[in-house]
Amino acid sequence: MARRRVDYLLIGGGLAAANCARWLREEGADGSVLLVGREPDPPYNRPPLSKGYLQGKEPREEVLFRPDEWWQEQDVELMTRTSVIRLDAAERVATLSTKDEVEFDRALLATGANVRRLQTEGRDLDGIYYLRVFANSDAIRAIGERAERVVLVGGSYIATEVAASLTAAYGVKCSLVMLEDVTLERPFGKQVGGFFQRVLEEHGIEAHGGQEVERFEGSDGRVRSVVTKGGLELGCDAVVVGAGVAPETTLAQQAGLELGEAGGVRCSAGLETSAPGIFAAGDMCEYDSPVHGRRMRIEHWDVAFNQGKTAALNMLGRDVEHDVLPYFFSDLADWASMEYVGPGSGDVVVRGSMDDGNFTAFYLTAGRVTATLTVGRSGDLEQAGRFITEHASPNPAALADEGTDLASL
Ligand SMILES: Cc1cc2nc3c(=O)[nH]c(=O)nc-3n(C[C@H](O)[C@H](O)[C@H](O)COP(=O)(O)OP(=O)(O)OC[C@H]3O[C@@H](n4cnc5c(N)ncnc54)[C@H](O)[C@@H]3O)c2cc1C
Structure with a gap:
């Protein structure tokens, strides 16, 4: 059994961990970064697995987070086919499936989710x-x-x-x-x-x-x-x-980290877990959202991506909150594509035409826009995001009226 030390240990070989590695380097981290992931592949994007890659349109290389040589260029050590099997949060030591031990200064838990x-x-x-x-x-x-x-x-x-x-x-x-x-x-x-x-x-x-x-x-x-x-x-x-999926929290539970009501690892608005110096991001992260004013756990590509960045900034001591509005996309072949910001629910106000497959649906709770889904009208999303973050209550008739400029509401 060998023991070594790294500055930044990133646990989980998915998008959140990969983007955290990227932002550590982009923001000037010059210490050692080790990313440990269970899968045989280097980090990749999962959305194409049900879309372009499944259809045979998108090659494997395009699905990867970055080309193989990028990891070396960035001086990020990548250990695939390796699990972290034990985490001592107080001593800041992780045990790998290779039986090696890794002491760390800061760590990210990004162990994602498993299918139900x-x-x-x-x-x-x-x-x-x-x-x-x-x-x-x-x-x-x-x-x-x-x-x-x-x-x-x-x-x-x-x-x-x-x-x-x-x-x-x-x-x-x-x-x-x-x-x-x-x-x-x-x-x-x-x-x-x-x-x-x-x-x-x-x-x-x-x-x-x-x-x-x-x-x-x-x-x-x-x-x-x-x-x-x-x-x-x-x-x-x-x-x-x-x-559906369930957050993978086996390691977090073993380490004694606090869990949230949605089954994820409970984090602050800055994505720090109950153990100081250990952060979480992605599908298993349940954080206090400053945008929504409540605790959330969201299984979206864009959320994992952006949380990886927020975690990196906070591992570097920047003390920022994760205040990004969650964004989701989905494609049904090339028949229909949706984009969504939220999450939210409530009464639906439709702008445009559902029959023509060109519409934006605003979700209103007690008059306030809490979420928006759009098909064929990406242009509406920016303003919709503003309604949500500013807790706006625009007039529903005006929202539905295509003659009314959304920015004027
Ligand atoms: C087929 C598919 C299509 C999708 N399409 C969309 C879409 O269109 N739009 C959208 O917004 N989202 C989509 N998603 C969801 C999105 O991909 C996920 O939200 C995102 O991948 C989450 O990233 P993550 O890094 O948190 O976790 P994951 O991607 O799950 O990565 C976690 C990694 O950690 C590894 N791991 C777990 N435990 C350990 C351990 N102890 N030691 C080492 N490694 C460990 C896991 O093996 C895994 O590789 C899709 C997901 C799938 C599966």
Whole structure:
């Protein structure tokens, strides 16, 4: 067992840790930086795994956070296929799966999230897939090339994006089975979710709302159908499950760090955990949002990216709050793209035309804009962000009226 010392230890090989490494260097950190990640690949962007990469349009190199040589150029030591298995927050020592020990001055915990696995009967049959890492996307790509029918379990962005990608790129016949009545209802409500469901249906994808999967049935060890509690039976060659994720907090719990109500690692507005000098970012970070005035944990690419930067600045002693408004995007093949700032809910005011696939939906709670989703009208987002951060209560009729300049409200 060897013991060594680094100035900055970044735990987790995802986007949050990678962007933290980048900003440490961009902001002048000249100490040693070690990034330890469990996966075989260097840090990469996950969104293409259900979109361009899955469709075979985007090569692996373009999905990487940075090209391989960048890490060396930046003098960031990258240890892949390595887990941090123990963290002594008081002594500031981490134990790696190699059994080596690393003393550190500052650390970032960015261990991300794991997919939620169904405990349904038949779950061990071959042909049932989840999607989080490169290898999962490769496997789903392979079924795209040979399967005729795929059932997607879930109504959120993983299931809808994968259904769109398999249909558009491989001509697979896809069916969605979900607990909610319409796709994307949970984050965006029935009206806006219904728009995305119509887009999917127009491209031949069946959507079965209000259905809970009871069991998977198979023959010769392979899944052949999905049976729901409502009596629906859908034949298939494969199943892809998108049932959400849970923050990966095993290490944080072992280290005795405080957790929040949403299951993440509890952090201050500056993303520092309950252990001084140890910060958190990304899917597992539950922080006091100065923008929203409440504690939040958000599983978005852009949030992981920006929190990696905030954590880097605070590891350098800058004492900044994470005051970035969370932004989300999603694409259903090249049929429809959404952008969203929030999160929020409430009454929906629509500007533009849902029928034409060109609209902005403002979500109002007690008259205040708390979130905004847009399709084909990115230009509205900047002003929408201002409404949210300034706690504005614009007149709903004026919001809906395309003749009214948003900036004047
Ligand atoms: C298929 C897919 C599509 C997506 N599309 C979108 C999208 O369109 N828009 C959007 O906003 N968001 C999207 N997301 C979500 C977005 O990618 C995540 O929010 C983001 O990747 C979170 O980054 P992270 O660094 O917090 O965690 P992760 O990306 O999960 O990285 C954490 C890493 O830490 C490693 N790790 C865990 N524990 C340890 C340990 N003890 N030691 C060492 N390493 C460890 C994990 O193996 C993992 O590699 C998508 C996600 C997926 C899976």
